[in-house]
Amino acid sequence: MLLNYLYSEFYEEQVFLDLLGLSSSDWQSLLERRVMPAASYLFTNSSLCVSFFGQYQERELYRFHLKSHRRWFEDLQCFGLTQEQAAKAFFLSRFRSAKEAFLAGELGARLHALHPDVMAAFDGDLEERTWGHFLNGTYGICTRDGQPDTIFQKQAGVRFIEKMTEAQPHQFSKEHLGLLRQTVDFLDAVESDFAPHEVSQSSRQRCIIEVRERYLAERVAA
Numbered sequence: 001m002l003l004n005y006l007y008s009e010f011y012e013e014q015v016f017l018d019l020l021g022l023s024s025s026d027w028q029s030l031l032e033r034r035v036m037p038a039a040s041y042l043f044t045n046s047s048l049c050v051s052f053f054g055q056y057q058e059r060e061l062y063r064f065h066l067k068s069h070r071r072w073f074e075d076l077q078c079f080g081l082t083q084e085q086a087a088k089a090f091f092l093s094r095f096r097s098a099k100e101a102f103l104a105g106e107l108g109a110r111l112h113a114l115h116p117d118v119m120a121a122f123d124g125d126l127e128e129r130t131w132g133h134f135l136n137g138t139y140g141i142c143t144r145d146g147q148p149d150t151i152f153q154k155q156a157g158v159r160f161i162e163k164m165t166e167a168q169p170h171q172f173s174k175e176h177l178g179l180l181r182q183t184v185d186f187l188d189a190v191e192s193d194f195a196p197h198e199v200s201q202s203s204r205q206r207c208i209i210e211v212r213e214r215y216l217a218e219r220v221a222a
Contacts, residue, residue: 001196006041009192010064010140013039020073034084035076039063040140041195066140068147088131094148095127102156107182111156114179115163122155130155142192142203150190157187161207169215181216184208 011019017027030036041064049056081087099122102108112119130151133139143150164180172180187207194202199209 003043005193005195006043006064009067010041011067011070013063013065016065016070019070033082034135035081035087036073037065037069037135037140037146038137039065040137065137066146068145069140071145071147091131091134091148092127095130095152098149098152099156102153107179107186108156110179111160111183114176115160118156118159118163121159122152126155141198142194144190144192153190154187157183157190158203158207161187161211165207165211165215172215177215180211184211184216 013027017024020027022030027036031038043062043064044059045062046059047057049058075081075090076087079086079090081090099119103112103119130139134146134148134151139151139154140146143154160183161180164176164183184207191204191208193199194204199205
């Protein structure tokens, strides 16, 4: 199941580089200049082949890159972003624009009015950490497309759901349950499904699966 998931959502590194038209040295240069995210998953495979000639053992390391990170590379090429400072500025511009669009929208405005303290966490320190996690491949694991806009949406969805569910289910009004459902659906649309062995430890389990079971199941059944 794990390999099915990886090959469905990710490119193995050599396939990824071929699609980007890059050599191994080109790729290493991009990583060293800190403009492209590293592989999100490393997979070690040990195999044993038995034939007339005897046994042959092989051990290989595979690196898997989120398919949508191809779009990030295309943006780097399109805008001539060859160094970290420029790539980071582009990333944060999109991240901040996603924040503004979220707060200007109906869902974001309602959530912000209910819990204005949540957005205070979106400060410079969080942006620095987010850029670092983007580069090390983390957001290739936990978002559907690994793009700056989606990363903000994932962060906001998780934080608002965590804040809302500090209250017990019986304390929710019908209106607030409706808002919670909208927020869970919003997060569901941008957060990855996660590899099978990761789901139980993930924010998908905590903020989507368990919240639907605990807070929304009865309403959905009705």
